[in-house]
Amino acid sequence: MPDPHLTPLAQSLPSTVPFVGPEAQERARGRPFAARIGANENVFGPSPRAIRAMQDAAGSVWMYGDPENHDLRQALAAHHGTTPDNIVVGEGIDALLGYLVRLTVVPGAGDSVVTSDGAYPTFNYHVAGYGGQIEKVPYRDDHEDPDALILRARQTDARLIYLANPDNPMGSWHQGPVIEEMIAALPESTLLVLDEAYLETAPAGTAPRIDPDDPRVIRMRTFSKAYGMAGARIGYAIGAPTLIGAFNKLRNHFAVNRIAQAGALAALADQSYLKEVCSKIAATRLTIADLADQNGLRALPSATNFVTVDCGADGAFARRVLDELIARDIFVRMPFVAPQDRAIRIGCGTPADIEALSQALPQALNAARSGGR
Amino acid sequence: MPDPHLTPLAQSLPSTVPFVGPEAQERARGRPFAARIGANENVFGPSPRAIRAMQDAAGSVWMYGDPENHDLRQALAAHHGTTPDNIVVGEGIDALLGYLVRLTVVPGAGDSVVTSDGAYPTFNYHVAGYGGQIEKVPYRDDHEDPDALILRARQTDARLIYLANPDNPMGSWHQGPVIEEMIAALPESTLLVLDEAYLETAPAGTAPRIDPDDPRVIRMRTFSKAYGMAGARIGYAIGAPTLIGAFNKLRNHFAVNRIAQAGALAALADQSYLKEVCSKIAATRLTIADLADQNGLRALPSATNFVTVDCGADGAFARRVLDELIARDIFVRMPFVAPQDRAIRIGCGTPADIEALSQALPQALNAARSGGR
Numbered sequence: 001m002p003d004p005h006l007t008p009l010a011q012s013l014p015s016t017v018p019f020v021g022p023e024a025q026e027r028a029r030g031r032p033f034a035a036r037i038g039a040n041e042n043v044f045g046p047s048p049r050a051i052r053a054m055q056d057a058a059g060s061v062w063m064y065g066d067p068e069n070h071d072l073r074q075a076l077a078a079h080h081g082t083t084p085d086n087i088v089v090g091e092g093i094d095a096l097l098g099y100l101v102r103l104t105v106v107p108g109a110g111d112s113v114v115t116s117d118g119a120y121p122t123f124n125y126h127v128a129g130y131g132g133q134i135e136k137v138p139y140r141d142d143h144e145d146p147d148a149l150i151l152r153a154r155q156t157d158a159r160l161i162y163l164a165n166p167d168n169p170m171g172s173w174h175q176g177p178v179i180e181e182m183i184a185a186l187p188e189s190t191l192l193v194l195d196e197a198y199l200e201t202a203p204a205g206t207a208p209r210i211d212p213d214d215p216r217v218i219r220m221r222t223f224s225k226a227y228g229m230a231g232a233r234i235g236y237a238i239g240a241p242t243l244i245g246a247f248n249k250l251r252n253h254f255a256v257n258r259i260a261q262a263g264a265l266a267a268l269a270d271q272s273y274l275k276e277v278c279s280k281i282a283a284t285r286l287t288i289a290d291l292a293d294q295n296g297l298r299a300l301p302s303a304t305n306f307v308t309v310d311c312g313a314d315g316a317f318a319r320r321v322l323d324e325l326i327a328r329d330i331f332v333r334m335p336f337v338a339p340q341d342r343a344i345r346i347g348c349g350t351p352a353d354i355e356a357l358s359q360a361l362p363q364a365l366n367a368a369r370s371g372g373r
Numbered sequence: 374m375p376d377p378h379l380t381p382l383a384q385s386l387p388s389t390v391p392f393v394g395p396e397a398q399e400r401a402r403g404r405p406f407a408a409r410i411g412a413n414e415n416v417f418g419p420s421p422r423a424i425r426a427m428q429d430a431a432g433s434v435w436m437y438g439d440p441e442n443h444d445l446r447q448a449l450a451a452h453h454g455t456t457p458d459n460i461v462v463g464e465g466i467d468a469l470l471g472y473l474v475r476l477t478v479v480p481g482a483g484d485s486v487v488t489s490d491g492a493y494p495t496f497n498y499h500v501a502g503y504g505g506q507i508e509k510v511p512y513r514d515d516h517e518d519p520d521a522l523i524l525r526a527r528q529t530d531a532r533l534i535y536l537a538n539p540d541n542p543m544g545s546w547h548q549g550p551v552i553e554e555m556i557a558a559l560p561e562s563t564l565l566v567l568d569e570a571y572l573e574t575a576p577a578g579t580a581p582r583i584d585p586d587d588p589r590v591i592r593m594r595t596f597s598k599a600y601g602m603a604g605a606r607i608g609y610a611i612g613a614p615t616l617i618g619a620f621n622k623l624r625n626h627f628a629v630n631r632i633a634q635a636g637a638l639a640a641l642a643d644q645s646y647l648k649e650v651c652s653k654i655a656a657t658r659l660t661i662a663d664l665a666d667q668n669g670l671r672a673l674p675s676a677t678n679f680v681t682v683d684c685g686a687d688g689a690f691a692r693r694v695l696d697e698l699i700a701r702d703i704f705v706r707m708p709f710v711a712p713q714d715r716a717i718r719i720g721c722g723t724p725a726d727i728e729a730l731s732q733a734l735p736q737a738l739n740a741a742r743s744g745g746r
Contacts, residue, residue: 003588003615005532005564010476013622021627023439036436045435054434054632058427061604061636062418063409064597066396091464091606094625103383107480129623159378191378215376224437231434231631233464242376249386250502252467254394257630258604259427263434 009107009131018121022331034329035356037347039230040168040306044280044350046228046263047273053266054232057259065258072261075268076236082212085241088248091255093197093220093235098126099251100218100237104159104191107131112156116144118169118337120195123162132159139340142300142308143172146182153190161186164195166202169335169345171302179208183217191243192217197235200226200274201281202303215240223260225305226278227267232260281305284348291354295361306347308335315341317368324364330357382480382504391494395704407702408729410720413541413679415601417653417723419636420646423602426639430632438631445638449609452641455585458614461621464628466570466593466608471499472624473591473610477532477564480504485529489517491542491710493568496535505532512713515673515681516545519555526563534559537568539575542708542718544675552581556590564616565590570608573599573647574654575676588613596633598678599651600640605633654678657721664727668734679720681708688714690741697737703730 002011022039026032037043045051069089077084090096101123105111108131115123117136127134135156137148149161163182166173179194186192196219199207210217222235234256237244267274288307289299298310311318315338322334322344334344349357375384395412399405410416418424442462450457463469474496478484481504488496490509500507508529510521522534536555539546552567559565569592572580583590595608607629610617640647661680662672671683684691688711695707695717707717722730 003613003619004562005477005588005616006619007477007479009479010619010622015618015621017440017621017626019440019626021437021440023443024441027443039437041437042435045432051431051434054431055428057604058424058431058632058636059418061424061427062415062601064394064412064414064603065606067390067392067394068397070396070400091628092625094627098625104378104380106380106382189377215378228435230437231430233438233628233630240376243378245388246376246379246383248388248390249383252465252471253390253392254467255464255606255628257606257633259431259632260630263431 013129018125025326025331031329033331035349035353036331037349037353037357038331038333038345040225040304040347041230042225042228042277042281042305043348043353044228044277047267047270049270049273050229050263050267054259054263057262061258063258064254065256065261067253069256069261072265072268075265079268080212080238082238083241086212086238086244087236088244088251089234089236089256090247090251092224092233093195093222094122095255096220096235096237097123097193099247100193101126101130101132101160102250103246105130105132112158113160113162114149114153114156114158115162116149118335118340119144119162120164120168121336139170142170142340143167143174146174146178150182150185154187157187158190160191160193162193162195164197165206166198166303168198168304169308169333170340171300171304171306171308173202173206173303175205176208180210183208183210183214186216193220194218195220197222197225198304201278201305206303212238213240215243218243223264223267226274226281227264228277229260229263229267232263233257234260234264281348284354287354288346288348291358291361295365300343306345308343308345310343313342318342318344320368321364324367325360328360328364330360386502391498398699398704404702406704408722408726409704410722410726410730411704411706411718412603413598413677413720414603415598415650415654415678416721416726417601417650419601420640420643422643422646423636423640427632427636430635434631436631437627438629438634440626442629442634445634445641448638448641453585453611455611456614459585459611459617460609461617461624462607462609462629463620463624465597465606466568466595467495468628469593469608469610470496470566472620473566474499474503474505474533475623476619478503478505485531486533486535487522487525487529487531488535489522491708491713492517492535493537493541494709512543515543515713516540516547519547519551523555523558527560530560531563533564533566535566535568537570538579539571539676541571541677542681542706543713544673544677544679544681546575546579546676548578549581553583556581556583556587559589566593567591568593570595570598571677574651574678579676585611586613588616591616596637596640599647599654600637601650602633602636602640605636606630607633607637654721657727660727661719661721664731664734668738673716679718681716681718683716686715691715691717693741694737697740698733701733701737703733
């Protein structure tokens with residue numbers, strides 16, 4: 001029986017969660033994974049300087065973090081060539097997406113929000129959780145489809161369009177000018193949420209040129225991916241000062257961990273380490289693609305820290321491959337929605353991770369082809 | 374001009390924030406504070422074991438934290454004699470209060486929420502931010518007033534009553550049985566939000582006996598105060614499984630920092646350190662009370678990690694004392710609302726902090742009495 005204290009919306013929401021963590025799977029299996037390459041984490045980790053900064057900050061964790069995230073916003077502004085007023089720092093992109101939906105969607109009013117069917121489920125989770133109406137358009141050739149997104153936004157008078165560039169879970173991307181054209185075509189009442197969580201690992205030319213004061217778009221960035229600090233929960237958004245300032249009306253001002261603030265500052269300052277990690281990720285993408293090829297599978301081109309590998313049949317088959325990999329202690333995930341769910345998503349692991357994968361993959365494929373376990 | 378992308382509620386919200394951080398004040402002053410005893414932080418810090426656990430976890434921050442907070446919930450359940458299903462861990466009590474308001478208040482529907490005038494402003498911030506209607510009752514003899522809270526809840530058919538025991542900003546407290554009677558008197562549709570952030574520093578007998586499965590009350594606890602980890606952003610709520618489970622419908626599942634999870638586990642395990650810190654806090658409360666007495670002021674009895682000191686006149690005078698202390702590099706805060714604002718709130722600092730305070734206080738009082746600067 002639902003708790004009568006809950007609102008009708010809260011009562012109506014499902015108890016499903018976007019992602020089950022690898023730890024929960026390990027507990028259910030009763031043993032740990034040998035390779036943790038399923039959550040788009042960065043196995044190469046943060047800059048040693050960031051680790052040191054976090055260790056040094058541990059003793060001062062009795063103090064709240066600076067609620068204005070002043071020093072980090074200054075550094076990010078210098079890094080991006082904006083003013084600090086263009087930047088809001090939050091407890092991860094997930095939290096910032098939640099705040100943004102809350103700022104723009106009236107609960108239960110039929111406000112529509114457009115995304116791609118199979119794109120980031122945590123965004124949809126927030127839209128549903130704030131009583132918005134999700135509108136989904138299909139991927140096109142494994143890419144999010146700007147034209148279809150714009151069209152649907154126009155048809156539904158959408159408050160937001162969500163687009164990740166590069167994309168998760170497919171690893172695909174659009175060139176910057178494609179995004180620029182998309183912004184030019186936005187309906188007047190629609191804000192583009194451009195999730196650039198994976199931008200640092202993308203080829204040059206992926207970033208659109210956007211005036212940071214442009215009120216039509218807000219960009220999401222994070223220290224969780226290329227910077228290797230997923231567990232620190234720290235991300236940021238770049239946008240016009242009026243919109244960015246509105247986050248101050250409802251965000252949890254003290255929510256960013258003080259140790260994470262110190263780590264992010266140090267990570268940002270170590271751009272040569274970032275470059276090095278991005279090289280390792282790019283090299284690992286090629287290794288995974290080779291491995292897929294050797295096993296008769298097709299790796300999709302990727303601009304992210306994972307490679308989506310087409311298993312060559314339907315979703316049921318890919319699910320069997322995934323389950324067989326998990327049974328062999330390789331933690332991977334897969335797209336949720338057809339036809340993208342014909343693939344599995346393999347993170348750029350360490351050499352040891354990839355070695356473990358190379359042992360497990362042929363066996364998993366054999367087992368999957370013989371009908372599963 | 375407001376951003377047209379914002380909802381009417383978002384447009385209507387003020388840009389004021391509940392608290393300005395000490396760092397912002399330091400930046401404005403152009404110099405650091407000598408004593409940071411204004412934010413109810415615990416200057417004695419966390420257990421050395423917790424610090425070590427956090428330092429050890431820094432290198433694995435490339436992994437997301439466990440979204441189920443499984444290990445910590447298990448440990449907390451054992452500590453409190455509940456099941457893990459009675460406990461939700463979140464990114465600080467502030468976040469949990471926000472989720473709770475979101476779960477129980479229908480935006481713009483006139484849903485009322487009752488609190489004490491001058492109690493925790495971040496709770497009010499969430500109620501306003503989620504479109505609820507705040508109802509305030511006065512303190513009574515510097516204590517939150519259970520009878521008045523219940524009466525107002527009955528009159529307004531309130532969704533929630535907020536009560537902090539011990540109280541912030543007055544440091545006062547009720548005995549457990551008073552809270553138990555209050556729960557028995559709750560209107561059927563009203564949930565009691567019992568904020569026990571300061572419970573660990575309170576005298577024995579302050580905790581009410583509550584069946585963890587009691588659906589009428591939810592208790593908030595934190596690692597920010599006695600455990601000395603304010604900057605880690607980790608707290609938890611204890612309540613009936615149906616209500617606790619509802620948080621999973623809308624909380625940010627991955628929001629808790631992985632380093633904080635490790636630190637909280639280690640801090641919880643070191644109860645002897647906690648006891649030692651609570652003794653230091655109790656001793657420091659007496660020292661502050663003596664110091665107040667020596668300066669002709671009256672310290673209110675406190676069950677928290679701060680002492681609220683009656684400056685003996687009106688709010689304007691207390692404000693002058695506060696400003697004069699700040700001018701002498703002592704960071705303190707004061708209650709926002711009359712008649713509580715006749716006092717200033719002094720945190721239990723280190724011996725060095727209290728020494729600095731003892732130097733500054735007589736000067737600040739003199740300056741305040743001569744009409745301020």
